[in-house]
Amino acid sequence: MKNKIKVLRAEHNMTQAELAAEVEVSRQTINAIETGKFDPSLPLAFKISRLFEMPIEDIFQNE
Amino acid sequence: METKQNSWKDASKKNIRQLAYWTGGWVVTMAIASFGQKYFWEGNTVLSIIFIFIATLVGIGMILMNRKYINSLDEMQRKVHIEAMAIALGVGVVGGLSYSLLDQANVIGFDAEIADLVMLIGITYLIATFVGNNKYR
Structure with a gap:
């Protein structure tokens, strides 16, 4: 699954650690999601979409 | 924050x-x-x-x-540990029973001890956790 988290994080001037803290996961998990190694659960994807105030399908796209 | x-x-x-x-x-x-x-x-x-x-x-x-x-743990860490536990359990059951059969068949010159099985499970779990963490790095 592709995602725009890295871009959105850069736009919001956030580090991986700050985003991880906001959605209550480890920094390694954010890194794995950004690099496409790990697909987040629906609740975590919703947390991220709420944080960036964007629809979930605009952040995550099925490859 | x-x-x-x-x-x-x-x-x-x-x-x-x-x-x-x-x-x-x-x-x-x-x-x-x-x-x-x-x-x-x-x-x-x-x-x-x-x-x-x-x-x-x-x-x-x-x-x-x-x-x-x-x-x-968060969901990715939990996945790493669940996978490691699955591998450790499998290795424990398969390895333990094979080890016991080797003892019964007198292939090994010593008694199959439960402590060996505990060590096998522990070491397998450690390695599987390490490999799992590296996979998502």
Whole structure:
């Protein structure tokens, strides 16, 4: 699954650690999601979409 | 944001610390129950039962703490640990039974001990956790 988290994080001037803290996961998990190694659960994807105030399908796209 | 980050990390660290205390406690009580009857109270069944009971109770505490620790992890960390546990369980069952059969068939020149199986499971779990963490790095 592709995602725009890295871009959105850069736009919001956030580090991986700050985003991880906001959605209550480890920094390694954010890194794995950004690099496409790990697909987040629906609740975590919703947390991220709420944080960036964007629809979930605009952040995550099925490859 | 700083407070939120700290609270998540602090809770995680607290769970790891508590799990370490319970694991350490279990190892100590197991050692007392095991070596005590050999070196300190040889033949005293009552003392053996008491210390085995204590070790079992502390072991149950460790199991519950381990469950709490696994539940406190985030979803990726939990996935790494669940995969590692699946591999460790499989290796334990398959390896343990094969080891026992080797003993029964007198292929190995010593008795198959349960402690060997515990070590096999522990080492497999450690390696599988390490490999799993690297996979998502």
